[in-house]
Amino acid sequence: MSKAMRSALLAIGIGVIAGVIELGLPAEDMFRAMRAEIRTHDAPSDIIVVTIDDKTLNALQTNLPDRKKDAQLLDQLFEAGASRVFFDKAYADPTNPTSHEAFEEALKRHPETYLAIAPPLKEGVHDYEVVQPIERFKENARLASMIGQSGPFNLSYVFPTATPVGRGSVPSISAGLAGYRGPQKEYRLDFGIDIHSISRVSYIDVLQGRFDRDTFRGHAVVVGQTYTGTSDVHYEPLGSKIPGVYFHALGAHTLREGPPLDLGWVPGLILSAALMLWQATLRKPAYRVAAGALALMITVPLILDYLSIGVDVFPAILCFTIGMIALERQARRVFDESTGCLRVEALESATPDDSVLVFALKIKEFSFITRDSSNKVIIDFIREGARRLTTTEGKVEFAFHKDTIIWLRPRIETAELADHLAGLQALFRRGIAHAGTKVDVAAHIGVDANYEASIRSRIATAIQSAEDALQACTPAIIANSDYLTARDKRLTLLSDLDEAMARNTVQVAYQPKIELATGRTVGAEALLRWTHHEHGAVPPEEVVAMAETHNRIDDLTMYVIDTALAGARLARQIDPKFQIAINISAIALTRVQLIYDITFLMSKHHIPAENIIFEVTETAPLDDRRVEAVMSALREFGIHLSIDDFGTGHGALNYIKRIPGTEVKIDRSFVADMTVSAESRSVVQATINIAHSLDRRAVAEGVEDRETASLLADMGCDYAQGYLFARAMPINDLLQHMRQIRIAA
Known part of the structure; x- marks a missing residue:
């Protein structure tokens, strides 16, 4: 298995782990919140919030309206044509008999009234008991769950459509408001609906009849606390504190077309993994494709949001990013980014192969030719040289080192090698475009035919042979066993020459x-x-x-x-x-x-x-x-x-x-x-x-x-x-x- 493939599989494994343990949940929620900001739109007006606000408390001169006032409120709402009324309150505490009886009678008159309930909850070391209306209210009213769960840093909220209670279940306030009748499941609130645009009427205005009679006709109503100092407030993602009753209304608007389809992190990761495995098979990463894939991972979730389809992309992005970084680093070790040629080190790491020859083509006076040129001009010059070689060498990988192009190619019989070298020389007889003009290029070639040696050694020999060809003013030198023997002799003589001159x-x-x-x-x-x-x-x-x-x-x-x-x-x-x-x-x-x-x-x-x-x-x-x-x-x-x-x-x-x-x-x-x-x-x-x-x-x-x-x-x-x-x-x-x-x- 190649290093690239191992890197791809490792990145996929990290993506799977990130998805299973929800490692990127805060980032995912942040991304969702940002997408919601982009597609913000007003809420429909068919769900009304009746607010127990500061205006109400000031008018009633009380901390909270008593149940007698709640009874009057019910009468006013149903008289105005409300279809259902939900109280974001459990009514679990006893009250004075007069108020108690008034509210109980109102519940009997209006069977489409829902009182809140909070089932038992275990959270950390805390065990919360069930919070529900007193028995006489339960007998005359319907129940709706008021629980919901916030994500890390209050960047998202998940509500159930129904909550188990005893042997059965009760709908959530949001599901009841929306008239949802589908299967029990959890869903994310859609903050693309502007929570500030939800229709609302003050509690006191309803009591005193100061509202348009068509406001409530055929609409569902939820009553909740919005006054300053209420404890029922929560942070809106990327926003300020909002009373909890608005979250129930927002949930109802989210469920209007049915609960959003949440695909989770698996589809995105599958696509990312497939792309990573494909990238691992390439000669070097396809960066444009990678950039396009990342762009799709960012834009597609936004498009799907408009279709009420949720998808998590953090594991996919994490997998793809880690994988591409690993492939990029491997590519940098193999390829020179500027020229697109292989690095010599990459060729040197190849295993010995007696079926290939090692070629080195030295460009005479390369530094002089390119002395006043920009990097781009030099790179174009090198690429043109490599491109010309492909006409005879086929689909081989070229490396460039200092002033020499190096490559491995299938073995050529000795009788044909001289003709092949002459052909390579002919490729450079025509000037190469450089810096707006054409320059003549003198090329000298070294060939290593020592098949038993390591590729590293053979590359060094080919480069030295090209240098020797330049010094000897000969087109090419083939480094066979005779040449290597002569070279070793020359190096020995050179060392002994220094000593001989020292000793006269x-x-x-x-x-x-x-x-x-x-x-x-x-x-x-x-x-x-x-x-x-x-x-x-x-x-x-x-x-x-x-x-x-x-x-x-x-x-x-x-x-x-x-x-x-x-x-x-x-x-x-x-x-x-x-x-x-x-x-x-x-x-x-x-x-x-x-x-x-x-x-x-x-x-x-x-x-x-x-x-x-x-x-x-x-x-x-x-x-x-x-x-x-x-x-x-x-x-x-x-x-x-x-x-x-x-x-x-x-x-x-x-x-x-x-x-x-x-x-x-x-x-x-x-x-x-x-x-x-x-x-x-x-x-x-x-x-x-x-x-x-x-x-x-x-x-x-x-x-x-x-x-x-x-x-x-x-x-x-x-x-x-x-x-x-x-x-x-x-x-x-x-x-x-x-x-x-x-x-x-």
């Missing part, structure tokens, strides 16, 4: 640079060499790429420069004009601090600037202003710059023009083919001519035979280096080589 066990080899016209050794190129204790010799380009990827390039650059200048200091003792050439990373050129670090090392090793050449690869990012600024500062110090591997990059002519260099190195791929390729010879000759036209030296690398050296000399090439002259060697061997050449000269 990373070496620098020196390959002599020869002047072709004289054969003189004019300098050497410092080349990185590292022999790992376990993996053996590590290719320099692999070391540099690893250092660049893992933010070690600055440390490695300064280590090589420091070591190379230390060797150059020894070489200058043999030849003061000796120039040391050092390769410098394009990434290192973006760091202004490089200038200060180099000047410090120059001072440390006493190497003049003119004896230093920094070889800059043709792929250095000249669109970064920091690179041009750093190179210009190096030239101002007098340090020479050489364009390395010239001819292999893009826009070579523009590049050589923009770099303030003094030297151009012809890439070995052209030099190696000179003797067999006319095209390569033409490229080499053109490069030499371009360099000389810009007053720069031309250097050929990779010279391995005499014929190539002779051709280069005939073309006017200035310097050369390669196996023909000498291999890269340790500093001591270089010094010995220089001494031997000097002796021979």
Whole structure:
């Protein structure tokens, strides 16, 4: 069973308990009272309250009218055409014989007179005895129950239609007033009927005949106390104190069309439970449906009130609210509310599955693209990227993390995976609308195919593979077992590289640079060499790429420069004009601090600037202003710059023009083919001519035979280096080589 389903069932259980124990009764009554305020209307005029009010007591100069006056009142009411008269009083106490006989005779004359009775009642620790008229009155009058029950905080009132008395039952005053003849039951008073609009006539006015004769014709009458100080007062819901006699009249008006149908809390809870169970089956809660359901739970009871149908909604609302909060919290843990994508944590919690591949698509320069965008624009951008992926990936769930879209999809055979990756790349070749324009998106994909690992581990691997693809400028990398082995090796090498530099066990080899016209050794190129204790010799380009990827390039650059200048200091003792050439990373050129670090090392090793050449690869990012600024500062110090591997990059002519260099190195791929390729010879000759036209030296690398050296000399090439002259060697061997050449000269 899913967590969502368990949450839904728990919420339903809470709703059932709330309904059974009437947990929300005060809230329910408050809601009923508020609905009653909305639909307030006047009471009909066919039930009249005769009020024993302050006006009556003042006129009679007594505390209460005696029974003789009550007898006169009965005569007046029935003479005026009243159909039934109810006294909200039990007449249980004896009185003087004259009044007693007068009232008894009146009861005999008017058999449609009802006297109040209160049956025995047990309430808490109190036992209340029956309150009823004395026997002689009971024999000549009908009885009606005057009891009712208020809800918590007097927010509702429940009256019976009849009350058990002895072996039978008597109608309630309200049922008698309404002429109700239906089954015995309890009902709620309808406070949508304005209790203040109930028709009333003062007791004294009836006695003295000061009323319209049509007032009582055919109508039921209830007589009760309304004077100041009477104890028979109760609070109207959301209102003030009201004499109890009005509640009987209000009950009678409520029963006019029959007692309201009270459906209770079960129907509402059933509907709420069904909706909750449906929500639990969804990918994430349907909030609009939930809002609509809550709106219905609030509005439908009001509509039903107009139809005299009562329904309790608190258990349903409680169930739905608790359930939706639980589902919402679960959804927040699974989905990012803003993007609608899954959270990575939700994908990570999936169980291992050897039938799926894990994909990670990294959006290059995502933070730059969205740097000035609002949250909404960024979210739309992400959603558009995910939407495009659905065209090939189908109904998969996408997660978004920082700048990477992650998803799981069914396994694809290796032979088809390359085509699928090409298709994913094609989806992003068309610009994505962003902030009112379209931007080109470079996407790099990592795929984890290590089926035995946990999903968490596979996601991390896919993300790292996408990052590696970005760093390697390749569209995609599939992280299979070979890749993971290579990655683990790389991480091990990276850790050992730090330690090797700390112990000075990373070496620098020196390959002599020869002047072709004289054969003189004019300098050497410092080349990185590292022999790992376990993996053996590590290719320099692999070391540099690893250092660049893992933010070690600055440390490695300064280590090589420091070591190379230390060797150059020894070489200058043999030849003061000796120039040391050092390769410098394009990434290192973006760091202004490089200038200060180099000047410090120059001072440390006493190497003049003119004896230093920094070889800059043709792929250095000249669109970064920091690179041009750093190179210009190096030239101002007098340090020479050489364009390395010239001819292999893009826009070579523009590049050589923009770099303030003094030297151009012809890439070995052209030099190696000179003797067999006319095209390569033409490229080499053109490069030499371009360099000389810009007053720069031309250097050929990779010279391995005499014929190539002779051709280069005939073309006017200035310097050369390669196996023909000498291999890269340790500093001591270089010094010995220089001494031997000097002796021979």
